[in-house]
Amino acid sequence: MGFNMRARLRAAGIDVTGYDRNPDVTDVPNLAELVKAVPSPRLIWVMVPSGEITNSVITELSVLLEPGDLLVDGGNSRFTEDQKHGEMLAAKNIGFMDVGVSGGVWGLENGYGLMAGGAKEDVDRALPVLDALRPEGDRADSFVHVGGVGAGHYAKMVHNGIEYGLMQAYAEGYELLAKKEIIEDLPGTFRAWQKGTVVRSWLLDLMVKALDEDPGLESIDDYVEDSGEGRWTVEEAIANAVPAPAITAALFARFSSREDNSPAMKMVSALRHQFGGHATKPAGS
């Protein structure tokens, strides 16, 4: 993401120096050299894996940066991390913004959807960078200043929760079509939903693309990872008593995808046998 964002910013005429621990893609050998290479007041955009890595990069930068600099966390950090980072930097008169970024590998060409949290003066200062990253057109169609520190990542978390639910619904529709003999043209069905239907969307377009590339999805295992946003969305749903059955089911479906031999389902089968004498399927058959 950071690599592509650097390219998009440079294409817009913005001077960017990038640091990555991977020597093949970095402009400078370490964070100290990055800070030396950028004239103050600096805008530093952090785009690394969330959690411990983001935390250690921001902590190291808090020592290296100077008063008047501005740090943006554009990764998928949990919103609860932002307050801590904002306060640590504010103690040194360094500004902090959290910006949820959406668009994946397509953002380089298409631009990124952006949702910012932080003070208005910091957002105003970052606007040239935000404008270069987002798609062309009306700012309000691809950028929002959601609120104070943490609001950008909260909005991105909910965006990703929705992403889980949408993907799961499309995927279940795919299986329903794939299992039915009367459906003679499955890819054609999705293709024909791309224009005019109620369920047309970019995710649907990507589903058509995935089936073009691999009609039976033969090359892909049925194992799905998650990197936190779905879990945090469900935790927020519980904390605020918001019913979120679709997003929760989508998250749990990913957990199920990782089990070859589910202990819970073995137990359901064992209990049916215990109380009803129902047949169980022998292991390995």
Ligand SMILES: NC(=O)c1ccc[n+]([C@@H]2O[C@H](COP(=O)([O-])OP(=O)(O)OC[C@H]3O[C@@H](n4cnc5c(N)ncnc54)[C@H](O)[C@@H]3O)[C@@H](O)[C@H]2O)c1
């Ligand atoms: N991939 C996406 O579609 C997407 C979209 C929006 C947001 N995000 C978020 O953006 C962030 C980056 O995502 P990504 O997909 O580019 O991840 P990635 O793992 O592909 O790339 C992360 C980069 O950070 C570098 N890195 C790791 N530790 C480092 C350190 N300590 N110092 C310097 N560089 C370090 C790695 O070498 C790598 O080049 C994550 O927080 C992710 O959740 C990803």
Ligand SMILES: O=C(O)[C@H](O)[C@@H](O)[C@H](O)[C@H](O)COP(=O)(O)O
């Ligand atoms: O809006 C986006 O561009 C995506 O949501 C992006 O942020 C990324 O692909 C997710 O981090 C995947 O999240 P999971 O690993 O939880 O599916």
